[in-house]
Amino acid sequence: MVEVVLDDVRKTFNDGQVVAVDDIGLDIEEGELIVLVGPSGCGKSTTLRCIAGLETPDGGTITFGGHDVTDLPPKDREISMVFQNYALYPSMTVYENMAFGLKMRDADSQRIDEQVRWAASIMEIGDLLDRYPNQLSGGQQQRVALGRSIVRDPAAFLLDEPLSNLDAKLRSVMRTEIQELQQQLDVATVFVTHDQEEAMSMGDRIAVMNAGRIEQVASPEKIYHDPTSLFVADFIGSPAINFLEMTVEGGQLRGEGLEIDLPTGVSEELSEGLPGEEVVLGIRPEDLSLTDPGEGLTDLDVQVVEPMGDTKIVYVDFGDRRLNIVVPFDTTVEEDETVGIDVAWPNVHFFSPEGPKVCTWGQTTPPSEPAGNRGTVADGSGQANSAAETDGGTAGEDARGEASDDGELTGTGDER
Amino acid sequence: MATIDRFERGDRSLSDRLLGEYGSLQGILFLLPSLLLLGFIVLYPMIFNGVLLSFRQFTLDPALANPWVGLENYQYWLFGGGQALFLFSIKMTLLYELVVVPFDLMVALAAALVLNETLPARPLWRGLMLAGYAAPPVAAGLTFAVMEQAASYGVVYNFLSMFFSVPASGGITSNSPWAFWGVVFAKVWRDFGFMYVVFLAGVQSIPSELYEIAKVDGAGPVRRFRHITLPHLRTIIVTVVMIRTIFTIGKVEIPWAVTKGGPVNYTTFLGVAIFKQGFLNWSLGRAAALGMMFSLAIIPLIVLWVRSETEDYG
Numbered sequence: 173m174v175e176v177v178l179d180d181v182r183k184t185f186n187d188g189q190v191v192a193v194d195d196i197g198l199d200i201e202e203g204e205l206i207v208l209v210g211p212s213g214c215g216k217s218t219t220l221r222c223i224a225g226l227e228t229p230d231g232g233t234i235t236f237g238g239h240d241v242t243d244l245p246p247k248d249r250e251i252s253m254v255f256q257n258y259a260l261y262p263s264m265t266v267y268e269n270m271a272f273g274l275k276m277r278d279a280d281s282q283r284i285d286e287q288v289r290w291a292a293s294i295m296e297i298g299d300l301l302d303r304y305p306n307q308l309s310g311g312q313q314q315r316v317a318l319g320r321s322i323v324r325d326p327a328a329f330l331l332d333e334p335l336s337n338l339d340a341k342l343r344s345v346m347r348t349e350i351q352e353l354q355q356q357l358d359v360a361t362v363f364v365t366h367d368q369e370e371a372m373s374m375g376d377r378i379a380v381m382n383a384g385r386i387e388q389v390a391s392p393e394k395i396y397h398d399p400t401s402l403f404v405a406d407f408i409g410s411p412a413i414n415f416l417e418m419t420v421e422g423g424q425l426r427g428e429g430l431e432i433d434l435p436t437g438v439s440e441e442l443s444e445g446l447p448g449e450e451v452v453l454g455i456r457p458e459d460l461s462l463t464d465p466g467e468g469l470t471d472l473d474v475q476v477v478e479p480m481g482d483t484k485i486v487y488v489d490f491g492d493r494r495l496n497i498v499v500p501f502d503t504t505v506e507e508d509e510t511v512g513i514d515v516a517w518p519n520v521h522f523f524s525p526e527g528p529k530v531c532t533w534g535q536t537t538p539p540s541e542p543a544g545n546r547g548t549v550a551d552g553s554g555q556a557n558s559a560a561e562t563d564g565g566t567a568g569e570d571a572r573g574e575a576s577d578d579g580e581l582t583g584t585g586d587e588r
Numbered sequence: 589m590a591t592i593d594r595f596e597r598g599d600r601s602l603s604d605r606l607l608g609e610y611g612s613l614q615g616i617l618f619l620l621p622s623l624l625l626l627g628f629i630v631l632y633p634m635i636f637n638g639v640l641l642s643f644r645q646f647t648l649d650p651a652l653a654n655p656w657v658g659l660e661n662y663q664y665w666l667f668g669g670g671q672a673l674f675l676f677s678i679k680m681t682l683l684y685e686l687v688v689v690p691f692d693l694m695v696a697l698a699a700a701l702v703l704n705e706t707l708p709a710r711p712l713w714r715g716l717m718l719a720g721y722a723a724p725p726v727a728a729g730l731t732f733a734v735m736e737q738a739a740s741y742g743v744v745y746n747f748l749s750m751f752f753s754v755p756a757s758g759g760i761t762s763n764s765p766w767a768f769w770g771v772v773f774a775k776v777w778r779d780f781g782f783m784y785v786v787f788l789a790g791v792q793s794i795p796s797e798l799y800e801i802a803k804v805d806g807a808g809p810v811r812r813f814r815h816i817t818l819p820h821l822r823t824i825i826v827t828v829v830m831i832r833t834i835f836t837i838g839k840v841e842i843p844w845a846v847t848k849g850g851p852v853n854y855t856t857f858l859g860v861a862i863f864k865q866g867f868l869n870w871s872l873g874r875a876a877a878l879g880m881m882f883s884l885a886i887i888p889l890i891v892l893w894v895r896s897e898t899e900d901y902g
Contacts, residue, residue, distance in 0.1 A: 226800050247806035259797035263819030272815070273805035324805075 174237030181232035194384035207375035252321035445530035468512025661877035696783030721781025729845025732774035736760035
């Protein structure tokens with residue numbers, strides 16, 4: 173059991189033309205399961221391969237328990253690895269597959285036998301030991317690959333999209349099994365996946381990667397509720413977060429005919445944090461809710477309703493943006509119906525168009541109470557209505573009126 | 589229905605049972621065009637120009653009669669004047685096979701393994717490896733014959749003389765143990781491209797993750813070759829060795845171009861012996877008899893090959 177530390181690790185291909193891993197730093201604590209997640213080509217697998225020693229970094233260091241292993245070959249790192257396609261040796265039985273690593277390290281046959289049978293019992297594959305890989309189902313092969321990886325009592329566990337070849341049901345079973353196994357062995361584990369749901373459900377911490385860099389490392393909850401960049405907000409969460417491009421002028425948000433007054437904390441942080449007037453609002457689908465027409469922030473036409481079982485996803489067009497709204501399954505809503513839309517303002521994130529987050533409505537300094545927020549919206553609307561000359565016109569006026577009338581900013585959808 | 593058929597099997601006619609066992613009449617009808625074509629281009633010449641010819645004293649001169657001589661041609665090889673050459677030729681052919689096929693295999697496998705690695709200008713090297721296979725066998729043989737002479741242009745001779753004392757007069761091709769090797773070099777250079785291409789395809793189809801996990805498991809290059817590459821190529825190796833063995837026995841062009849079967853009959857392998865008998869001595873009946881015996885001898889090899897093929901896909 174060791175701590176794995178990556179320090180400024182850089183890996184390029186094609187004589188430096190393609191930067192796969194761009195000076196990343198990452199601490200993986202003892203017994204921690206960290207998930208590297210990101211779209212294809214973001215460098216997550218290359219990072220894992222650098223940790224495994226299958227790629228040699230161009231720069232930076234990798235240490236295991238304080239020892240520099242950057243230039244050590246894979247066999248001297250005492251790691252074990254599981255690949256997406258399991259990579260079982262086709263000419264060997266399950267037993268031989270599992271024994272191979274120990275055999276290559278010249279372990280005596282009694283120890284090999286003990287270890288293989290121990291791992292087989294953990295993975296519940298004791299009755300498959302004499303079979304060949306081509307006689308096993310995908311799930312069984314996966315168990316064998318996992319069993320093989322724990323036989324050697326590794327210092328770190330590296331899993332490269334190990335569940336991608338399995339069907340959805342088996343995948344969720346194996347997720348749990350891998351988590352249990354990892355807790356049982358208490359080994360630093362790096363799990364690579366492109367599937368954000370898998371990342372959310374498995375990781376102690378998640379490292380979201382993009383274009384060779386780590387955008388954010390945090391717990392799944394933190395990543396979801398407090399994304400630090402547009403990319404993280406966009407990548408994590410299904411259905412995807414809604415983005416609205418608006419401008420900040422005179423303490424107000426403006427765009428698509430809306431004018432919304434910002435609380436003091438937010439407007440101060442935005443005026444300091446934004447390069448210009450443009451801002452991108454990030455609103456999770458569950459932070460939007462439906463109201464009766466005329467009672468929300470604005471009225472929009474429902475385009476599509478997708479029943480998901482426990483929820484429904486309602487799609488509405490807002491300007492040239494399509495918004496996803498998650499509502500409870502018993503909400504009565506039809507396609508082509510006109511509905512009011514409301515926003516749980518405290519959960520709204522404000523991003524600079526260049527990517528980094530500037531602030532969250534509910535987390536500004538000094539922190540403002542949710543009720544205060546609501547009040548600010550309502551009051552602010554009134555002020556804007558009477559004072560500033562805006563391009564918002566009638567639509568803006570309507571919207572403000574609705575916002576001020578609406579007592580509840582969250583949960584209005586539930587009431588329908 | 590199936591169970592009823594099974595119980596009634598005893599009552600059915602032979603043709604019905606054969607059809608039941610091996611397919612339908614329809615299937616045979618589908619096969620008929622290819623069977624006819626094969627019959628015309630393989631069976632007909634084999635029977636009329638092979639089997640029947642071997643029982644005649646046949647020459648090309650239309651003025652001469654080609655009398656039926658029964659088993660005389662076979663007797664000539666087995667017990668008569670041709671016996672010594674026949675036995676010597678079999679011995680040298682076996683030796684030739686035992687040297688050429690493994691040599692071919694090793695060169696091809698080595699080339700495939702090296703060119704599967706990342707190298708500068710790899711496509712160029714991969715293409716160059718096929719130069720031999722693209723060359724006409726006679727041209728390759730003649731070129732080697734030239735390179736095997738004791739002269740400034742005799743690169744093969746000059747290279748070998750650095751390690752061995754090869755007689756200068758006649759070079760490699762006209763001195764007895766060396767001529768054999770002279771043919772072997774030309775043959776392997778000309779032919780290894782076939783095995784090389786097959787092996788390269790085989791090696792490329794091995795998932796790279798297997799090698800990576802083996803590295804993680806601590807296996808060095810030799811063990812990776814032994815435990816991953818070799819098992820993966822096993823069926824391919826069996827198949828190409830069979831094909832090469834069968835197709836090397838009867839080949840004439842390269843031994844003929846390099847040594848003309850000499851010195852004396854030293855490199856007169858079976859194919860060369862048939863060729864010499866037929867087209868140097870114009871004794872086509874005896875050549876046909878030798879060819880027939882040769883055909884019978886390779887049947888077991890063909891059976892083995894077909895069996896290994898069907899095992900894989902059966």
